[in-house]
Amino acid sequence: MGFSDADLAAIGLTLRLAGITTVLLLFIGTPIAWWLARTRSWWKGPVGAVVALPLVLPPTVLGFYLLVAMGPHGPVGQFTQWLGIGTLPFTFWGLVVASVFYSMPFVVQPIQNAIESLGERPLEVAATLRAGPWDTFFSVVLPLARPGFLTATILGFAHTVGEFGVVLMIGGNIPGVTRVVSVQIYDHVEALEYAEAHWLAGAMVLFSFLVLLALYTLNPTARRKPS
Amino acid sequence: MSDDILARFQLDWPGFALDVDLTLPGRGVTALFGHSGSGKTTLLRCIAGLERAPGGYLAVDGAVWQDGRHFLPTYRRPLGYVFQEASLFPHLSARGNLEYGMKRVRDAMARSALEHAVDLLGIGALLDRKPDQLSGGERQRVAIARALALKPRLLLMDEPLAALDFKRKQEILPYLERLHDELDIPLLYVTHSPDEVAQLADHLVLLEEGSVRAAGPLGEMMTRLDLPLARDEAAESIIETVVASHDDKYNLTYLDCRGGRFAVGRLQRGTGKPARVRIHARDVSLALKEHRDSSIVNILQARVQEIVPLNDWQMIVRLGLGPDAAIPLLARITRRSADLLELAPGKAVYAQVKSVVLAD
Numbered sequence A: 001m002g003f004s005d006a007d008l009a010a011i012g013l014t015l016r017l018a019g020i021t022t023v024l025l026l027f028i029g030t031p032i033a034w035w036l037a038r039t040r041s042w043w044k045g046p047v048g049a050v051v052a053l054p055l056v057l058p059p060t061v062l063g064f065y066l067l068v069a070m071g072p073h074g075p076v077g078q079f080t081q082w083l084g085i086g087t088l089p090f091t092f093w094g095l096v097v098a099s100v101f102y103s104m105p106f107v108v109q110p111i112q113n114a115i116e117s118l119g120e121r122p123l124e125v126a127a128t129l130r131a132g133p134w135d136t137f138f139s140v141v142l143p144l145a146r147p148g149f150l151t152a153t154i155l156g157f158a159h160t161v162g163e164f165g166v167v168l169m170i171g172g173n174i175p176g177v178t179r180v181v182s183v184q185i186y187d188h189v190e191a192l193e194y195a196e197a198h199w200l201a202g203a204m205v206l207f208s209f210l211v212l213l214a215l216y217t218l219n220p221t222a223r224r225k226p227s
Numbered sequence B: 001m002s003d004d005i006l007a008r009f010q011l012d013w014p015g016f017a018l019d020v021d022l023t024l025p026g027r028g029v030t031a032l033f034g035h036s037g038s039g040k041t042t043l044l045r046c047i048a049g050l051e052r053a054p055g056g057y058l059a060v061d062g063a064v065w066q067d068g069r070h071f072l073p074t075y076r077r078p079l080g081y082v083f084q085e086a087s088l089f090p091h092l093s094a095r096g097n098l099e100y101g102m103k104r105v106r107d108a109m110a111r112s113a114l115e116h117a118v119d120l121l122g123i124g125a126l127l128d129r130k131p132d133q134l135s136g137g138e139r140q141r142v143a144i145a146r147a148l149a150l151k152p153r154l155l156l157m158d159e160p161l162a163a164l165d166f167k168r169k170q171e172i173l174p175y176l177e178r179l180h181d182e183l184d185i186p187l188l189y190v191t192h193s194p195d196e197v198a199q200l201a202d203h204l205v206l207l208e209e210g211s212v213r214a215a216g217p218l219g220e221m222m223t224r225l226d227l228p229l230a231r232d233e234a235a236e237s238i239i240e241t242v243v244a245s246h247d248d249k250y251n252l253t254y255l256d257c258r259g260g261r262f263a264v265g266r267l268q269r270g271t272g273k274p275a276r277v278r279i280h281a282r283d284v285s286l287a288l289k290e291h292r293d294s295s296i297v298n299i300l301q302a303r304v305q306e307i308v309p310l311n312d313w314q315m316i317v318r319l320g321l322g323p324d325a326a327i328p329l330l331a332r333i334t335r336r337s338a339d340l341l342e343l344a345p346g347k348a349v350y351a352q353v354k355s356v357v358l359a360d
Helices: A006-037 A046-054 A057-070 A074-082 A093-120 A121-128 A133-144 A146-161 A165-170 A182-190 A195-216 B041-048 B092-101 B111-120 B136-149 B166-182 B194-200 B217-223 B335-340
Strands: B003-013 B017-023 B030-033 B057-060 B063-066 B079-082 B154-158 B187-191 B201-209 B211-217 B236-247 B252-257 B260-265 B274-280 B284-287 B298-309 B313-319 B327-334 B348-353
Touching: A006 A093, A006 A146, A006 A182, A006 A195, A046 A093, A057 A074, A057 A093, A057 B154, A093 A121, A093 A133, A093 A146, A093 A165, A093 B260, A121 A133, A121 B079, A121 B236, A133 A146, A146 A195, A146 B252, A165 A182, A165 B348, A182 A195, A182 B136, A182 B335, A195 B017, A195 B252, B003 B041, B017 B041, B017 B201, B017 B211, B030 B079, B030 B194, B041 B079, B041 B154, B041 B187, B063 B136, B079 B136, B092 B111, B092 B136, B111 B136, B111 B166, B136 B166, B166 B313, B187 B194, B217 B236, B217 B327, B236 B260, B236 B327, B260 B298, B284 B313, B284 B327, B327 B335
Parallel strands: B030 B187, B030 B201, B079 B154, B154 B187
Antiparallel strands: B003 B017, B003 B057, B057 B063, B201 B211, B236 B252, B236 B274, B252 B260, B284 B348, B298 B313, B298 B348, B313 B327
16 A cells, blocks of 8 residues: 555645745745835735735635636736736646735745844844845845744745645646645545545645644744844 | 034924934044933934934035935945944854954955954954853943944944943943044944943033034033033033143142143053043032142132022032133032122132042
């Protein structure tokens, strides 16, 4: 017994999806987190709420709207068709786009919290030592907020691995293209293949445990003791 | 003069307004002095560019850092800044902190100059430690060295001792005094401590509720009777002197100023060296004749310049020492004595100084 080829394909696809999504989210989420952490604008509340929406919405709702938006008549769909790349639903990249939205709060919020807890002072000190804004980000913010970035990376990755509802709405169930582990488990259960389902489900439990273990041991809050 | 600092800022925040128009000397230590909420830190932050005052104007040493149209961001201003609390980067060692700024300026301190600064501040043995392994005073000394290492054109310090306890303050003050003697750039020093002012400042800017109450040389500012400093319980005069000679028999050192000669306990410094003394107003008494039969050593000729009531039983008198009455000295006496001696502006008296304290 063990993993079938289809199971392994699903695992590979899941890891690829989660990896690409996490990298994209670090690039997209960091500026958003930076802005949310430092702005005094009235827009902070609304933007923060929109970013956090996936935390409370049923994934099917998010998936439904993304499906409509990316479909042939939706604004995103019209745009992608104009670009000549067709429509995104039921493709791997459609899943990536959906995952970016779905996992956004898990990346933005830890980074935002880390930057907020730094406060203004280190940035002001860097400025008085001739460091420009980008220089300050890489030489001061990134090292000091590293625990936040680590948490964001782990949570973003793990959360993408665990998504199901959005995948089903946007990606459907196409082997090798959109059939990720969670969908594969669902298929096994539907087909009453409980033994196969056990293997994958067990692997997910182990994976999730290890991720959280890493999160709590590698990232003790004591290391951010202010001085 | 073009090497002065010209600063003009206006801010209108909810509950606080800053409105200053200052010309500060391009040399020496200028203390920005006032109560909390007087705007002294805000003024310093405006000068550093950490606070944006639209429409403000700032020129340092002939270079315009800010005017109506241009605003040089903080990281482009050739300044050094020491914050109130330790502001070392916790992820870098003391050495890493020192080098952080040096790497980013073209004409940073040469090795030898840095070693000198490290010696001056006594942090040579601490360089490999992380900030959380340093005491508050040590951290602040590293922060001062870090600012000096940039070879700034202007040094700004925001209450660098305020977060430290008395012992740590005493540990850093000597370093600041040595800095004062060696520094050839202007230092703007924010403080609410009269002691730090007396020990470090050459000039004083007195801030009240966001505006400048008065500004000028320290000796003059301390003794102006229209300012709160002279009316304080701890009012004192600051006098710059030079070491004239030593008395080996009685172990005294004679200090000369234009107003006369003071005798103090023997000092370990050579003749010709400067010495700053502090004289409390309560330690000065007045007489119409020169009493040779008194144990008081320091008796100087003076002329009454101004006399005002302090409360219902005391008067504060500003005297001018010396033949041209150029050196101001405060005396606090009873109203009864003022009447008895018939003190009035212009009257010649003898100032009997009970205690002269070295300030540096």
